[in-house]
Amino acid sequence: xxxxxxxxxxxxxxxxxxxxxxxxxxxxxxxxxxxxxxxxxxxxxxxxxxxxxxxxxxxxxxxxxxxxxxxxxxxxxxxxxxxxxxxxxxxxxxxxxxxxxxxxxxxxxxxxxxxxxxxxxxxxxxxxxxxxxxxxxxxxxxxxxxxxxxxxxxxxxxxxxxxxxxxx
Amino acid sequence: xxxxxxxxxxxxxxxxxxxxxxxxxxxxxxxxxxxxxxxxxxxxxxxxxxxxxxxxxxxxxxxxxxxxxxxxxxxxxxxxxxxxxxxxxxxxxxxxxxxxxxxxxxxxxxxxxxxxxxxxxxxxxxxxxxxxxxxxxxxxxxxxxxxxxxxxxxxxxxxxxxxxxxxxxxxxxxxxxxxxxxxxxxxxxxxxxxxxxxxxxxxxxxxxxxxxxxxxxxxxxxxxxxxxxxxxxxxxxxxxxxxxxxxxxxxxxxxxxxxxxxxxxxxxxxxxxxxxxxxxxxxxxxxxxxxxxxxxxxxxxxxxxxxxxxxxxxxxxxxxxxxxxxxxxxxxxxxxxxxxxxxxxxxxxxxxxxxxxxxxxxxxxxxxxxxxxxxxxxxxxxxxxxxxxxxxxxxxxxxxxxxxxxxxxxxxxxxxxxxxxxxxxxxxxxxxxxxxxxxxxxxxxxxxxxxxxxxxxxxxxxxxxxxxxxxxxxxxxxxxxxxxxxxxx
Numbered sequence: 001x002x003x004x005x006x007x008x009x010x011x012x013x014x015x016x017x018x019x020x021x022x023x024x025x026x027x028x029x030x031x032x033x034x035x036x037x038x039x040x041x042x043x044x045x046x047x048x049x050x051x052x053x054x055x056x057x058x059x060x061x062x063x064x065x066x067x068x069x070x071x072x073x074x075x076x077x078x079x080x081x082x083x084x085x086x087x088x089x090x091x092x093x094x095x096x097x098x099x100x101x102x103x104x105x106x107x108x109x110x111x112x113x114x115x116x117x118x119x120x121x122x123x124x125x126x127x128x129x130x131x132x133x134x135x136x137x138x139x140x141x142x143x144x145x146x147x148x149x150x151x152x153x154x155x156x157x158x159x160x161x162x163x164x165x166x167x168x
Numbered sequence: 169x170x171x172x173x174x175x176x177x178x179x180x181x182x183x184x185x186x187x188x189x190x191x192x193x194x195x196x197x198x199x200x201x202x203x204x205x206x207x208x209x210x211x212x213x214x215x216x217x218x219x220x221x222x223x224x225x226x227x228x229x230x231x232x233x234x235x236x237x238x239x240x241x242x243x244x245x246x247x248x249x250x251x252x253x254x255x256x257x258x259x260x261x262x263x264x265x266x267x268x269x270x271x272x273x274x275x276x277x278x279x280x281x282x283x284x285x286x287x288x289x290x291x292x293x294x295x296x297x298x299x300x301x302x303x304x305x306x307x308x309x310x311x312x313x314x315x316x317x318x319x320x321x322x323x324x325x326x327x328x329x330x331x332x333x334x335x336x337x338x339x340x341x342x343x344x345x346x347x348x349x350x351x352x353x354x355x356x357x358x359x360x361x362x363x364x365x366x367x368x369x370x371x372x373x374x375x376x377x378x379x380x381x382x383x384x385x386x387x388x389x390x391x392x393x394x395x396x397x398x399x400x401x402x403x404x405x406x407x408x409x410x411x412x413x414x415x416x417x418x419x420x421x422x423x424x425x426x427x428x429x430x431x432x433x434x435x436x437x438x439x440x441x442x443x444x445x446x447x448x449x450x451x452x453x454x455x456x457x458x459x460x461x462x463x464x465x466x467x468x469x470x471x472x473x474x475x476x477x478x479x480x481x482x483x484x485x486x487x488x489x490x491x492x493x494x495x496x497x498x499x500x501x502x503x504x505x506x507x508x509x510x511x512x513x514x515x516x517x518x519x520x521x522x523x524x525x526x527x528x529x530x531x532x533x534x535x536x537x538x539x540x541x542x543x544x545x546x547x548x549x550x551x552x553x554x555x556x557x558x559x560x561x562x563x564x565x566x567x568x569x570x571x572x573x574x575x576x577x578x579x580x581x582x583x584x585x586x587x588x589x590x591x592x593x594x595x596x597x598x599x600x601x602x603x604x605x606x607x608x609x610x611x612x613x614x615x616x617x618x619x620x621x622x623x624x625x626x627x628x629x630x631x632x633x634x635x636x637x638x639x640x641x642x643x644x645x646x647x648x649x650x651x652x653x654x655x656x657x
Contacts, residue, residue, distance in 0.1 A: 105372055112348065112369035139169060140177075140231040144286060144298045147184060148305065151279050154191070155309035158272045159324075 006046055013039040026072045030065060037061045049125040169231070176230035176237030179220040179245050180285050183252075186212035187278035194271020202269050206260035206622070209274045213253045220245045226654065229291060233353045236291035236423070239651035243501055244288030244419045251411045251508050252281040254626045258516045259404030261620030266524050268313055268402060277408060280306035284412050288419030293342045293352040293377075296420045300338065300384065303416045304331050307409050311401040323400025330393045331383070338380025344373030354428035361429065374439055377424060378446075384417035385476045386469075388449040398469035403522055406465060407515030410472045411508050418479055418504060426486045426497055427655070440487025444579050447484050448586050450477030455590040458597050464518060464528045467597060471554060472511065474594060479503055481583045482569050485576035492576045494652055499568035501648040506553070506561035506637050513630030514550040517543055520617050533601060535610025543616060544605045546631050553634045555598035556591045561637030566591060568645065 012035065019032035037060045044053035123129045134142055174181070189212070190205050197204060220242055227237040255277065263269040283302030290296045308331060312324025346352050348370035349360050361370075383390040398406045425443070429435060454474030461467035479500060486496035518528055520543060521536075537544035553560035570587055573580035637644060 108368040108372040109344075112367045114347075137232050138234075138294070140234040141292075141294050141298050144295070144302060147279060147282065148298065148302050151276065151302065151305050151309075154272055154275060155305065158270070158276070158309055159312055159315065 002046060005042065009039040009042045009046075013043070027069070030068045030072060033068070034061055034065050037065070047125075048120060051125055051127050051130045172225065172227055173230045173235075175223060175225070176227040176235055178223065179216045179249070180282055180289075182212060182216040182219055183249075183278055183282045183285065186216070187275045187282065190271060190278065191275040194275075197271070202271065203260060203264075205271050205274050206256055209256055209278060210253055212278075213249050213256070217246065217249045217253075220249065228655075229355065233355070234290070234292045234295050235286075236289050236354075238289075239654040240422070240427075240501075241285075241289030243648065243651045244415070245285050247501075247505055247508060248281055248284045248288065248412065248415055248419075251408070251415060251512065252277060254508070254512045254516075254630065255404065255408040255412075257622040257626035258407060258512065258519055261617065261623050262404045262519045262522070263402075265617060266314065266402065273310070273313060276306040276310050280304075280310070280408075280412060284416035284419065287416040288423070290420065290423055291354050293345065293354065293357075293424070296424065297335070297339060297342060299416065300380070300420065301335060303413065304335070304384070307331075307405075307413060310405040310409070311397055313405060314402045317400075319400040320402060321400075323397045326400075327393055327397045334380050334383035334390065337376050337383075341373045341376030341378075341380060344369055344376060346373075348373060354423060358428045361435065365434070370435065371438060374425075374429065374435065375442070378439065378442065381417050381421050381424075382446060384413050385421070385479070386414075386473050387446050387476050387480055388453045388473065391450070391453070391473045391476075394473055395466050395469040398472070399463060399465045399527065403465065403515065403519055406468070407512055407519065410468065410515070411511050414472070414476060414479070414507065415504055418483070418500060421483050422497065422500060425483055426493065426500075436487045436489065440484055441579065443480055443487070444484035444583055447477050447480035447583055450474070450480055451586055451590045452477075455593045455597075459593065461597070462530050464530060464533075464601075467530075468511075468514065468518075471594070471598075474590065475503075475507055475511075475554075477590075478566060478569055478587060479507075481573055481587055484583060485573045485580045488576040488580065492572060492580075494649070495568075495572040495575065497652050498645060498648040499565070499572045501651070502568050502637075502641070502645050503565040505644065506565035506634070509630045509633035509637065510550045510553040510560070510562055513546060513627060513634065514554065516623060516627045516630060517547040517550070520623060521614065523615075530601065530604055531611060532614060533604045534608035535605075536614070536616075537606045538610070540616050543627075546627055548602045548605060549631055549634060551598040551601045553638065555595045557595070559635070559638045561634045561641070563638060564641040564645075565637075568641075 016032045016035035016039065020029045020036060023029045023032060037056060041053045041056040041061070044050075044056060121129075186209060190209055193208065194202075194205060223237060223242060226239065227235075230237050256274070259273075259277075260269070263273060280303050283299045283304070283306070286299030286302060287296055288299075290299055308324055308328040311327050312321050314320035342352060345357070348367050349357055349364075351357055351360065379390060383393075386394040398410065401409065425439060429439065451474055454470050454472075454477055458467055458470035458474060461470055482496045482500035482503065486493040486500075488496075521532065522528055533547075536547075549560065553562035556562045556566040558564075566587070570584045573584040573587070
């Protein structure tokens with residue numbers, strides 16, 4: 001059962017991710033991205049990471065994707081046609097290099113022996129366990145991440161405040 | 169969280185509080201008093217330097233194995249705080265002239281410094297990543313700080329897109345390393361690697377980590393963003409970015425590749441060769457492309473790529489292990505300090521000359537020596553140092569790196585040879601600047617904005633740094649060796 005679910009979700013995730021980057025309509029891309037996120041959430045659940053799965057749905061599928069759709073609709077971006085590609089030779093080169101990287105990494109991953117699965121610690125993946133680790137072991141990274149988010153907010157203000165509103 | 173944890177983090181804490189303080193004060197200061205922000209930031213950086221100097225108790229596993237507070241992080245913090253202070257002194261007058269003076273500039277510059285400091289003292293791959301992001305994101309924003317100029321916007325977007333991509337690659341590398349070893353703590357990683365054979369998974373992970381950090385250091389072939397971003401960003405940002413991003417990237421390279429990955433395994437010779445190839449490519453491409461650049465900021469961009477190559481030589485030969493590794497690491501630390509002084513100094517002179525919305529070309533320097541002998545002499549000094557000629561810091565920086573390389577077998581020999589040959593090439597384009605300053609008649613009279621005593625003071629410090637490191641390098645080199653001896657068993 002788990003195996004079947006894994007393969008099903010893996011295929012769905014890859015196909016919808018490919019749709020996200022190949023679709024010409026931004027709305028279709030956004031919806032395909034939603035499918036990717038949901039299938040990833042199921043994969044997290046299979047790894048008994050319940051909290052991450054729920055967060056994935058609430059934050060990514062819920063909040064961030066809605067934001068994407070808002071932006072697409074506000075900007076009225078009908079089609080994703082970009083400007084003319086100036087270097088047409090880049091596309092085959094990029095595909096070839098990406099395939100090379102994919103091949104190389106797959107070879108390395110497949111040829112490395114993985115140790116036997118270790119038993120999960122009790123309460124793994126619950127909100128309590130994640131919270132406990134986050135505020136004890138990973139306290140410093142947690143705080144640094146908050147500084148990072150603050151910088152993001154400052155950046156958004158710096159780059160978007162209208163010129164005449166800002167004090168000279 | 170204990171008191172010793174807080175003490176270990178105190179320089180970073182001071183910088184964080186300072187950034188927040190500047191941000192809040194900015195709201196209350198009238199526009200004509202904005203210069204105070206720069207002074208307060210300088211005072212705060214000084215406090216952080218003092219706090220950094222006062223930390224005596226090494227704490228290599230502070231914050232439950234997240235932060236390493238040891239002699240090396242002390243050295244890195246010193247260099248990075250110095251970079252931040254010099255950049256602040258150089259930029260406040262320039263910002264006013266360009267109409268860019270806003271409080272967020274200082275806050276962003278300080279958080280970027282915080283990120284670099286975290287990278288240099290991280291004891292966990294997770295902290296390396298967070299430091300990398302805290303260093304980079306303010307830099308993306310600062311590159312686009314001159315919003316009125318499309319060049320600046322383009323630089324910001326390009327840097328952001330490529331930087332986000334390289335961060336993702338770096339994160340993937342962490343995931344693979346974690347998959348191979350079951351830990352992200354660098355000390356635990358190093359211990360575990362001593363007992364296990366090199367797995368392909370680990371090799372893939374280490375390779376991806378190298379790509380992520382190579383991007384930040386602008387190593388070939390991950391350098392393509394550098395010339396455009398350096399050219400488009402406001403020059404004071406370019407100066408800061410050229411030095412701080414390198415210091416952060418090489419801090420992380422030192423923590424991950426030179427200290428954590430063990431020196432005696434199969435893996436070490438693998439990544440040694442890999443980094444060696446990167447170093448050779450970076451030195452060759454950086455120096456040769458710099459030959460044909462007439463825009464000074466682009467020339468400095470390629471010159472900084474070339475310097476990344478010399479620094480990478482030190483990383484590559486440290487794979488040889490033993491005494492060579494120690495020498496290479498010390499030479500890397502010394503080179504970073506020398507690079508700080510000469511690069512910030514050279515950019516500082518350019519900052520004095522630049523008018524609003526223009527990029528200086530080589531021609532603009534013509535005949536400057538007649539009217540502004542001191543600024544020209546300083547520029548000539550920094551160029552001579554960058555070219556690696558005695559009696560300057562650049563000479564000894566290269567000398568130490570190459571002598572470490574010579575003791576590292578065939579790979580080191582080849583790298584040292586390429587390094588010396590490309591240094592000879594670089595003499596041409598660095599001394600061409602001096603030639604324009606002193607030998608060419610001026611086409612047009614250019615004003616020089618030397619009214620700011622802060623900028624002058626920063627230039628004097630940089631010039632003194634270049635000279636002192638060039639004439640008396642031994643004490644500083646001994647300091648780097650002591651720092652290393654305290655950290656290595």
